[in-house]
Amino acid sequence: MAGTAEADDFQAKSQSFLAWLQQHGTTISPKIELADLRQDGCGRGVLAVQDIKEDEELFSVPRTSILTIETSTLPAEVNAQINDPWLGLITAMVLEHSKGDGSAWKAYFDVLPEQFDTLMFWSEEELAWLRGSAVVDKIGKLSAEKAFSERIIPIIRQHPEVLGTADRSDDDMLALCHRMGSTIMAYGFDLEKPSADQPREEQDGWEEDEEESESMSKGMIPFADMLNADADRNNAKLYYEDDKVIMKSIKPIPAGGEIFNDYGSLPNVDVMRRYGYATSNYSRYDVVEVSQQLIRDVAKEQLKLNDDLLEQRINYIEEQGVLDDAYDVARPGNEDVETISEELCILVNALTMSQTDFDKLQTKEKLPKPVLATASAELLGVVLRKRQLAYATDNNIDVALAESSSLHRWHMAYHVIEGEKKVLFEALEMLKKLSQPTGEKRKADVDSGSMKKKQRD
C-alpha cells in the first residue's frame, strides 16, 4: 500500500491530526508515534520508538480537547431537549461532523472510521453465522433506530440553522446517528468528571451504567482512542486529572512495541459487538448465556415436575430476589467470574430438592445453598447439552466467502462460536466430576469452581 494514493491520504490525515493535537495542547512523548498498522488489520495504532520504562507519561490531552456534549457547539437547549447523555453525545457528534471544515474537530473526524464491522451492520446471512449465541438477540438495532428517529431527528429538524442539517434526508440522518453511535461504542470513554482523580483505564461502549452515571460522562478523547487493545498485552493506563487526562505506561515497553490500552475483561462476543474484532486472546473471558426458560423446560422433563410445582419453586426464588431471566456460564479458568454462578446453583438446587426439603426451606424463608448438589450438577449437565444444540453443527467457511468482504466478519463469528462451544465443553467436564461424588475432591471442586466471589449466608 506504501506509495499509493490511499496510503498518502491515510498518512496526510494522520499528519493533520497530529498537528491539530499539538495546536490544541496535547503533548506526546518523543518516545512514541502514531503508526499505520493496516497491514496487521489494526488501522492506526501507537508504537514505541524508544525503550519506555514503567510509569512514564506517554501523552496528555487537555480536557478542552475532549469531545463531549459540553465542549461541542451543541446548544444547551437542544441538549436539554434530548436529555440523555448517549443520545446527546451522538447529536453533538452529528453536529460537529455536519459542520465539516467549520468544526474545530474536523482533523479528528478525519481519522475516525466511516464504516464498522459491529453487528448493527451485519446482513441476515452474516448474523446466521452467530446462530446459538445470545448476542443475536441483543443487537438492539431496532431500539437504537427508534431512539434516533423519535428522540434525535425531530429535535435536529427543529434547529436546522444551528445544526446545518436541513438538506439531509431522514435516512441520511439515521445512518449518521448509527455511525456516531458505533464510533462512541468503539472509541468513546467513560470520563471521570473533573476533581475525581482516581485512575481509570476502562473504555466503555453503548450501555449506561446507572451506578456510575453520576460521576461519569461520555466523551471522545483524541489520540487516547488511537490505542488498540489486547487482553494479554495491556501496557498503558489512562489517569484523570482536573484539567487533562494522562496516558502512562504500566510496564516497560521496548522500542518497536505497540502501546495497548485496556478495553476490559471482555468475552470475545463483546469485543466483537463493541469493537468489531475478535481474537483468541479474549477467549478466556468467554461466557454462554443459558435462559431460565431452557432450565425450566429441562427441569420439567427430567424431574417430572408438574407446572404447579415448577411455578411454586420458581416463584419462591423470585420472591427471594435471586431469579434471573438468563445465567452466564463461564470458563473454569476465568478468574473474574464463577463458572456456575451462585444464583444458578440456587435455582437448580431449588428445582432438584425433594418436596419435603423445599417445604422446610420455605417455612424457614431460607435459600438453597449456593453450591451445586449432585442431582443439580446432573440436571445442569442436561441443560448445557441441550444448550449445545442451539449452535450450528457446521461452521465451515463457504468457499465463495473467502473472496468476499465478509471474511473478517466470518472470522469473528468463528472465534465467538468456537469460544462459546468451548465454554460449554469445559463446564460439562466440570459438571461430570461434580455428578460423581468422591468425598473431599468433589467438595474442593465445588468450592473453587463456583464460589469465587462472595459467600451467601
Ligand SMILES: C[S@@+](CC[C@H](N)C(=O)[O-])C[C@H]1O[C@@H](n2cnc3c(N)ncnc32)[C@H](O)[C@@H]1O
Ligand atoms: C479505540 S480504536 C483504536 C484505533 C484504531 N485502530 C484506529 O485505527 O482508529 C478501536 C478500534 O481499533 C481496532 N482494534 C483495536 N485493537 C485491535 C486488535 N487487537 N486487533 C484488531 N483491531 C483492533 C478495532 O477496529 C476497534 O474498533
